[in-house]
Amino acid sequence: MNVTLPSYLQMILGLYGYLLPLLLYVVWSTLALWDLGRREGIAGGAVWGWAFLIFLVPFLGALAYLFFGGATLNSRTRLVAVGGGAAIYALVLLVGSSIGGIS
């Protein structure tokens, strides 16, 4: 009959676990679209193609553009945005699974 209420850390990690995938999806896609929109010297058809890919395939479309689509954005910025975001999510999962009780 005993109930353990979640601690503040568990509640926050649970929140991040839900929010982060959504947030990263939006941030990476926006970053890709931003770069796509500002690029000079790219054919019109290619722009449309990349735009469709970014919208159609969540996460992977944006990542494909950022790393294989000839993005003009500083490569370190790209790595930090993508790697950092993924690392934070991994950290949430790691800490969450070690303290338990977040899902």
Next chain:
Amino acid sequence: MPSLFSVSSPATAFQWWFVVYLYVLPFMLYASWAALSILDLNEQSTKGGSRLLWGAAVLLLPIVGGAAYLLAAARTLRPSSRYAIVFAGLIVWLIPLAVGIWLAGGPLGPKALS
């Protein structure tokens, strides 16, 4: 010990369609177009009231505000790319949305795919 690779029951096609086209994609379009518009507004040289107005419109009118700004008033993005960004997004969202609603006889209609 629960396995990472076993799933208790797969999501159905309808559930997938429902969450993507009625929840995630609209949210994504709102957020990314608002962000792009804000970035563009930030780089505009002319300061003044119209920037504030556009900023409010982009944030307060989901999707529509951002699309309007990108099509009509964005400066730092290439014109053809702007059309691609807005219309690719709208096509990817609205066509499967319409098809799904038609197939189901309404968003939660009696013929909703199960």
Next chain:
Amino acid sequence: MFKSSGTRDVPIAWGVCAVLGAIGLSGCGKQEPKLTGTVLVSMADNSYSPSIVRVPVGGSMVFINTGRNDHNAIAVDKSWSTEKTFGNIKMRPEDMSEVVFSKQGVYPFYCSFHATPDGKVGMVGVAVVGDVQYTPPSGARGVLAATDKASGVTRRVPQDYPTIQNGVDAADPGDLVLIDKGEYTEAVFVTTPSVTLRGVDRNAVILDGKFELGTGIMVGGNGVVIENMTARNYTLNGFFWTGVKGFRGSYLTAYNNGDYGIYAFGSSDGLFEHSYASGSPDSGFYVGQCAPCKVVLNDVVSAYSGLGYSGTNSSGDMYVVNSRFEHNRTGISTTTFDIELNPPGRDTTLMGNLVSDSGLDNEAAGFYATETLAGNGIALVGTHNNRVERNTVLRSRNNGILIVPILDRHYWPSTGHVVRNNVVLGSGRADLAAGGLGTRGNCFAGNSYRTSLPWGLQTLNGCEGLRLPIASDLSTTMTFFGSIAQIRLGLFKLNDYRTRPVPPPQPNIPGGIDAPVVPAVNVFAAAKPDLDAIKAPSETRVDPAVKP
């Protein structure tokens, strides 16, 4: 409701203390007991805190209603009450009323809505004024002990006793009070244990409160059984048990009563079966403040009420099975509130129930508190470790099965629920919804449904296998808190409970007046349902059913 103030000890008024101390009448400076000039007494749902109150002569008690329901305090000898101006005997939530005591003595008092007028049963307290000796009566209520055997004595109303109350007052434990056909405008109090009250015809023995009397039958004795009759038009409850061990309501009908239809508070070891409640603004059936409850609701119907079934802070061996909850504002809810004792609620089992048409623009009654949850089929609000299995939840305006926290005086997350093998269809927002911070440990498996928020609740929060921390969604909590805000702004419409649809005639107790008389002793041991044998209801059509 979400902003009630707590009790505080009013600091001793040094002036009063000094004066009274000078004439030796107060306890200033003494250790025990500590007499202060003014004592704050909080009225919760349903108890006084403190319940034994000492004040000096000339001191006062300030009653403050910290509950959600109306209360009052009236001296048993009628020498004082919280009614300050004529006609204001009701203290609404957050009302305050001060009573000054100028004469020394011991004054038992009671709440006329939740206690017997003799001050012995239910929401009662004692005011001890001045320097008098007072020892509370030891042990539980009553000198008469409960018995599990029928005595064989039948007392007939009105043949032997003109009123039901007369019959009850004359009854000994184990007796049967058999009530003949007719309409009785009575508010009956039962304090004798193990008495059985039975009507000869469920649909023709009617207790009618005429919207003036409070409760049809209020029970404060253990082991009391009420069967085979109807209670209607009371301003509070049809049938009400409070603070008892052992109770049973069978083949009862309660409709258009102003608070609850069939209600057990602070009671354990009980059964409500084969009964029908409708048209209550709060709940048709309500079981509150018990831990462990050992209470079963089996084969009941609840309709056109604010909540079909509601259990607040009811925990442990609480079963609602094989029942129907139709056309209520919310079908079934398990909730936690700080104003009742023993939060949070937990360990309720909901199985084999049909919940339909919750919150649609229909004929249901309601009041402001139930409107915050309106539109949900099954709502698990700030509770824990419930089992929700093999239910069918159809056509809920909002969510089918909802798990959400509540913010009362504390924040209560909702965790650890098992939601399996239900059929949930046709919900306006999402069939399965989990909202809030700290909503975790819930698992979903084998349900037939179409929509869930967040996505993939059954896939990612399964009972075996993969569990990702995508357990809850903020939009669900936001919309719930939003509905609370909307209610506080008064933006809701209510149907008058007095004009709700009258139920059709209901089946009588098998055997009628010759059915065996079984006092309600060790009820749970016999009534506990065989969970594996419970089947899901057969109706699964989403299209609106033909109106009965």
